[in-house]
Amino acid sequence: MELSTRDRALLTALEGGLPLVARPYAALGERLGLSEGEVIAALRRLTESGVVKRFGVVVRHHELGYRANAMVVWDVPDDRIAEAGARLSALPFVTLCYRRPRRLPDWPYSLFCMIHGRERAAVEALADEATAKAELSGLPRATLFSQRRFKQRGARYGARDAEGRGRWTISTAA
């Protein structure tokens, strides 16, 4: 969808998150010279169109005690990826699931998912369970635990530059 000047102003105003007051959309509107109703209508439209993909709480998993997070990957034949992806995404402990390109010879894997847990052994058991339930047993697989986090930052939608383009960056699992 084409973003209006108003949409861009709203996304920029939300960069720091929703104001933490009882009527946050009225507070946002006040800053932008919009009514509460106009802010709500614009945000609903941006959410329905998918520009805003989630509107909620984003937790820092490490701080919540999820010290073990693994990227689990399989080399799935192309004609089986869609079905395997659907099976994986139905599992409650799988938080993200993507098809990505292989980069041979270094990286033969085509299906990715993320599994978060409080303990490494528990995540390994879940990776085994995911493999079995998605019918991926016997296929090449790797489980990559995160060791250190260097950079994690919130999504930003900054001020517009000289050309009028909104400058933005985003934090999400790509």
Added chain:
Amino acid sequence: MDDLDRGLINALQDGIPICERPFAEAAMRFGLTEQEVADRIAALREAGFLSRFGPMYDAVRLGGGLTLAAMAVPEERFDEVAATVDAFPEVAHNYARDHALNMWFVLATETPERIGQAIAEIEEATGLDVLDLPKEEEFFLSLRLEA
């Protein structure tokens, strides 16, 4: 963080209502005022349990580029290369992982074309190859964790 905070986080991970009084439902459920709900969220954010309370944007629908990138970094160069990579404003997060490809980061750029340029610049700055692994299909997205 107490049980009430955990309950609030779990309730709001499914989404913040977009309506005049978005905290009213949670306030009623947990026996708080709306302002108390808002204050607890502010305190959780302050304490670092939440990285965000609000929208996550879809980079591609905003006209931008997004990819997952991986590098195989020699152990003795790891900190130096991490600093170089993190200095790029387009690098959204960066994790060390236990694999020959041991550095994994998300690149989010203003335009799709900028992804290739940023990768070339990172390769130039580090002397190492960068694998570009953009998503081709998404099967799910709900990063929900019980607090």
